[in-house]
Amino acid sequence: MRAAAEQGEKMSMNNDHSERCCHQDRVTVEVEPPRETLEVPEGSSLSHIVTALCAHCRDASENGFAHRSPQPLPSRQIIINLVEDLRAVLFPGYFGTSEINIENMPFHVGSSLDNLLRTFSEQIRRGICFRCPKGAGNPSINCTDCERRAHQVTRDFMARLPAIQKMLAADVRAAFEGDPAATTPDEAIFCYPGILAVTNYRIAHELHLLDVPVIPRIITEHAHAITGIDIHPGATIGEGFFIDHGTGVVIGETAIIGNRVKFYQGVTLGARSFPRDANGNPVKGIPRHPIVEDDVTIYSNATVLGRITIGRGAVIGGNVWLTHNVPAQGRVSQGALREDAFQDGGGI
Numbered sequence: 001m002r003a004a005a006e007q008g009e010k011m012s013m014n015n016d017h018s019e020r021c022c023h024q025d026r027v028t029v030e031v032e033p034p035r036e037t038l039e040v041p042e043g044s045s046l047s048h049i050v051t052a053l054c055a056h057c058r059d060a061s062e063n064g065f066a067h068r069s070p071q072p073l074p075s076r077q078i079i080i081n082l083v084e085d086l087r088a089v090l091f092p093g094y095f096g097t098s099e100i101n102i103e104n105m106p107f108h109v110g111s112s113l114d115n116l117l118r119t120f121s122e123q124i125r126r127g128i129c130f131r132c133p134k135g136a137g138n139p140s141i142n143c144t145d146c147e148r149r150a151h152q153v154t155r156d157f158m159a160r161l162p163a164i165q166k167m168l169a170a171d172v173r174a175a176f177e178g179d180p181a182a183t184t185p186d187e188a189i190f191c192y193p194g195i196l197a198v199t200n201y202r203i204a205h206e207l208h209l210l211d212v213p214v215i216p217r218i219i220t221e222h223a224h225a226i227t228g229i230d231i232h233p234g235a236t237i238g239e240g241f242f243i244d245h246g247t248g249v250v251i252g253e254t255a256i257i258g259n260r261v262k263f264y265q266g267v268t269l270g271a272r273s274f275p276r277d278a279n280g281n282p283v284k285g286i287p288r289h290p291i292v293e294d295d296v297t298i299y300s301n302a303t304v305l306g307r308i309t310i311g312r313g314a315v316i317g318g319n320v321w322l323t324h325n326v327p328a329q330g331r332v333s334q335g336a337l338r339e340d341a342f343q344d345g346g347g348i
Helices: 002-025 046-058 076-090 105-131 144-159 161-178 185-191 193-209 215-227
Strands: 268-270 303-305
Touching: 076 105, 076 161, 076 193, 076 215, 105 144, 105 215, 144 161, 144 193, 161 185, 161 193, 193 215
Parallel strands: 268 303
Antiparallel strands: none
């Protein structure tokens, strides 16, 4: 009996221990209270919001934008992708497919151009239709003139690619020779934001000369977003152009820049002021930005404004505010820093 009692007591202790262990292993789960139903104010249902948004897009007089054409607009993302494909054509082996050599280069470049021809033509057609008055507001009109012009413009643009590549080769050479930190021209191609921005500019500038709407600005503003370098596609820039460092450079629409010109970061070629028409709107398209002749160097954060001329070989120092002409070989810098020492109240 004694043994049985001890056995019963032992079993009871084991049961207590098991209950304690099971209690310790339990996980408390908190039940989330039911969420309150979102109440939509009257007149703010999804259908009302959609109607209001679409109504705003129909009236450009109210908000400054409207999808006026029944034709689809250019695709910003497709255009950006096209520029990257063009970069691979202009610098074969550096961008896109890297397994390119002299033997297989014609195949890769030819294949890329064949694909580019079709896609680029469609985006250019959309850009031309965007500005074409024939089909505006009338989806039944299919403007065949826009399509024919798009095909011709695309072929004219493709024919200019060798000239663009030659200009870019001079730009790369200027970057390598103008920056002691550059170890090879390849480094400038791969790494320098100035080369990226100037490549986009040279592509966009040719499209601008061919009177393609919208697309040139998309191309240069994409480079602006990446590098901080803002070059309007309407600007005229000669060969061997080098932007060192680059961030903050601004080059306006009607600026003219000669050959072998070098800018540092923060340089602005801007407009002082512009006339307005009878309605108070700025008159567009008139020359209002500086002319920079050959072999000029402009150092960081210089601001050059208005239709003035910086003569050949001139040097503009950093942080200068310039609104007048500079002769050839001229030198412009900030006024010398003046330091005065006063003793015993002298000079006060």
